[in-house]
Amino acid sequence: MDLNADSGESFGSWTMGNDASMFRIVSSANVACGFHAGDPVTMLDTCRAAFELDVRVGAHVGYRDLHGFGRRAMDMSFDELFGDVLYQLGALDGMAHAVGASVDYVKPHGALYNRIVNDVEQAEAVVAAIHAYDPGLPVLGLPGSALLRLAEESGHPVFREAFVDRGYMPDGTLVPRSQEGALVHDAAAVVERAVRFAERGEVLAVDGTVVRVKPDSLCIHGDTPGAVELAAAVRAGLEEAGVEIESFA
Amino acid sequence: MDLNADSGESFGSWTMGNDASMFRIVSSANVACGFHAGDPVTMLDTCRAAFELDVRVGAHVGYRDLHGFGRRAMDMSFDELFGDVLYQLGALDGMAHAVGASVDYVKPHGALYNRIVNDVEQAEAVVAAIHAYDPGLPVLGLPGSALLRLAEESGHPVFREAFVDRGYMPDGTLVPRSQEGALVHDAAAVVERAVRFAERGEVLAVDGTVVRVKPDSLCIHGDTPGAVELAAAVRAGLEEAGVEIESFA
Amino acid sequence: MDLNADSGESFGSWTMGNDASMFRIVSSANVACGFHAGDPVTMLDTCRAAFELDVRVGAHVGYRDLHGFGRRAMDMSFDELFGDVLYQLGALDGMAHAVGASVDYVKPHGALYNRIVNDVEQAEAVVAAIHAYDPGLPVLGLPGSALLRLAEESGHPVFREAFVDRGYMPDGTLVPRSQEGALVHDAAAVVERAVRFAERGEVLAVDGTVVRVKPDSLCIHGDTPGAVELAAAVRAGLEEAGVEIESFA
Amino acid sequence: MDLNADSGESFGSWTMGNDASMFRIVSSANVACGFHAGDPVTMLDTCRAAFELDVRVGAHVGYRDLHGFGRRAMDMSFDELFGDVLYQLGALDGMAHAVGASVDYVKPHGALYNRIVNDVEQAEAVVAAIHAYDPGLPVLGLPGSALLRLAEESGHPVFREAFVDRGYMPDGTLVPRSQEGALVHDAAAVVERAVRFAERGEVLAVDGTVVRVKPDSLCIHGDTPGAVELAAAVRAGLEEAGVEIESFA
Secondary structure, three states: OEEEEEEOOOEOOEOOOOHHHHOOOOOEEEEEOOOOOOOHHHHHHHHHHHHHOOOEEEEEOOOOOOOOOOOOOEOOOHHHHHHHHHHHHHHHHHHHHHOOOOEEEEOOOHHHHHHHHHOHHHHHHHHHHHHHHOOOOOEEEOOOOHHHHHHHHOOOOEEEEEEOOEOEOOOOOEOOOOOOOOEOOOHHHHHHHHHHHHHHOEEEOOOOOEEEOOOOEEEOOOOOOOHHHHHHHHHHHHHHOOOOOOOOO | OEEEEEEOOOEOOEOOOOHHHHOOOOOEEEEEOOOOOOOHHHHHHHHHHHHHOOOEEEEEOOOOOOOOOOOOOEOOOHHHHHHHHHHHHHHHHHHHHHOOOOEEEEOOOHHHHHHHHHOHHHHHHHHHHHHHHOOOOOEEEOOOOHHHHHHHHOOOOEEEEEEOOEOEOOOOOEOOOOOOOOEOOOHHHHHHHHHHHHHHOEEEOOOOOEEEOOOOEEEOOOOOOOHHHHHHHHHHHHHHOOOOOOOOO | OEEEEEEOOOEOOEOOOOHHHHOOOOOEEEEEOOOOOOOHHHHHHHHHHHHHOOOEEEEEOOOOOOOOOOOOOEOOOHHHHHHHHHHHHHHHHHHHHHOOOOEEEEOOOHHHHHHHHHOHHHHHHHHHHHHHHOOOOOEEEOOOOHHHHHHHHOOOOEEEEEEOOEOEOOOOOEOOOOOOOOEOOOHHHHHHHHHHHHHHOEEEOOOOOEEEOOOOEEEOOOOOOOHHHHHHHHHHHHHHOOOOOOOOO | OEEEEEEOOOEOOEOOOOHHHHOOOOOEEEEEOOOOOOOHHHHHHHHHHHHHOOOEEEEEOOOOOOOOOOOOOEOOOHHHHHHHHHHHHHHHHHHHHHOOOOEEEEOOOHHHHHHHHHOHHHHHHHHHHHHHHOOOOOEEEOOOOHHHHHHHHOOOOEEEEEEOOEOEOOOOOEOOOOOOOOEOOOHHHHHHHHHHHHHHOEEEOOOOOEEEOOOOEEEOOOOOOOHHHHHHHHHHHHHHOOOOOOOOO
16 A cells, blocks of 8 residues: 655745655655745755655646645646646656656646546646656546546556545545545544555445545645654554555556 | 757747747757746747757756846855756756657856856856756857856866857957947848858957857847847858858757 | 726736827726736836826736736635735835825726626625725726625725627627627727717627616727727727716726 | 844745744834735734734835745846835735734845845835835834935934844944854843843944944844744843833834
């Protein structure tokens, strides 16, 4: 099972996250590419740290929106989004190669990630850009998303992620953040869910239903108080259960 | 003899220059990489147009300053400048490869170009970034600049450019823009200088002295009124004199 | 009747529009505030030119999106949009006062203008920001928009605009740009429509229906080829018909 | 004696500083205006918090450089710098008025602050912008700087600041950060220096010389570990010595 976390989210004098700690826990790092976060020095440092700790580098491509951290959906034309994604891929890959690493996969960030679950035009632009950059580049995303469907149709290896601290609906979608049960706060419960995802390919939905979710990767958040400890507990729990942590890429 | 011109200098809804016309005249295009000009769609279109007309693509790396078009000198640390240059190289190269082209050389832009004539620390950062990206990448710049000296010491092929419409001092440096004689306005004189650079490796300085300047490339401006006509005249003049126009890269 | 046009849309080294010519024709200038276009020097020059030619200054507030020229709808929280609009109002007003002018009204720009025709939450944020800045500031917008309704409810003088070169549906809304009849290209027809708006408060819809539209202002575009000539023709046509051109503000 | 501290230095999702704590200690808040830090929501929140705790609001105008936090000197024309400063003043003042406060003074930030100690052209642009905005606006700066001299000549009330944790040279200038003695780390020493500035108008230079420095305000840093505690100790020390803390503005 792969563990992935967002990383490289500092910008200039502003810092965010605990990459140094998280890179001892996760196997895949979604590295911000400068559009929603991540200046070049941060990108370089993040790629170097990931490489040294044998963590795979993913291009965490996002909307061009430092002010909103890429968390605000934007209308964009196919060409604009194609260009912005391709630009970010090349920029990060240049950084990665300079430290001996490479871009091993792509995972869209924030509002873009959410938008291309259903927005086919934007998903097509993202997939076309990934394809133009490297037709064999793996894509990590939400099961059932337009992104993964189109990426797979284009011949890209696709990998599905689940969220250890998010509530699930009986149909396998996430509980919206505005509703009760959206977040799982209890650490033991989070660890238990991680193990269940890994061992049985299922999760308990908010109504108690057992839902089939067979992820290739578990997404772990690293930038909230206590996040590193929780992430470490998840990893320890998985290893105790005999689950090997390794990247899909 | 190579002819180079700045290109891809539009940004979003704002257009600048006449790339389509200039690409029928020059052999090398200095393509803006998004920091001082050039959004991703423009970069892509510019690389495609250059590729189709057999014009080489150069990375026109600049300061992160859209507002000032990269024309304002900035203090930057080695790490910051290294990162910013590397980021731009990767971004443009990704674009170039998506259309079948590649980054064939680097030429710094604007205030960065001028700064690293003498600023050794910034020149070192630029050269280190180019080297980290591709240790064999050619560099185009001003004869006698710290940039070219350091790039050569790092093993990069270096190429020297001259300016067909700029006045020269007896010591081979350019007449500062604030002084008389900084610009050569007469079209016939510009063409004559281009031919003299190419045939004899020399230029008449403002005081009438003959100065040895043996350029590998002539820089031509494309974004002023009448610029395309002047550029065409320069090319025609060179060809009439039997000078073959072809890129060094 | 007021005539309004977008202005101050240059940015740094990039120029757009023909403000100097348009300011001899229109009575109200929608001045970009730096978020979608308009750097401070441009804002200052635009306010000065407007002031000298007795043209009213409107704050053309937009999304923070230079790359997209404010033409891409964005999700934003109430607080973010409130802040961004208030920021732009203060910035432009400081510029205006420095040259003896003032912000006389507000007209949202581009995608924000379109979004707050129907998006009540974003319209509330815009109106709240305008109100926080100056509870008596006039607002110019689309008849029937959430913007104008909420602004009026908050006690702001509101003014309605019509478009001389846009097709109308029988219900008074604009023909979507994707449909036939969206634009009126014929100059004589444009002038005739302007006069009909002013004299009779009506327009011929695409199906020939006569629709009641009684605007306080006619919006004229200034940045397309032939735009200045068309604008001059509209003004001449209105004056010939005895319509006085003067700002509502 | 006034105590001033930088504030409002968060941007979007990135936070910096401890404004809530510092506003219980200082009497003047240098509020970032969006160019080097400080998005509109942060500016508004900062002005509101300052107003509620009776802290004066200063416009902390800086270079347009989020990436470098305004800490990198930039060449700019008079017009560009004039425009950028005026823009920031208006923007912050709009925010301040929306919460009942106002811009009470100006203190340039970072590299701009340092540059206009000696760069007369940039100092002239800054002073001209402040003057254009409000010819009576107080200016806070370094004793002996071109900024304060020009501001005073233009009729602005000027106020001089000293640094409680910086070493001084015998001539009253600061020990450069690259030299030993640049920073005073010992808390007791910092408090002692604050009291000596306030009571006797003097400071012990690095060589033990007593230097006359009679500040109107003491600058306190708030964004380093332990900064709030140190600031509180400075305030307590001053009050114990019978020095009243109040703004000059």
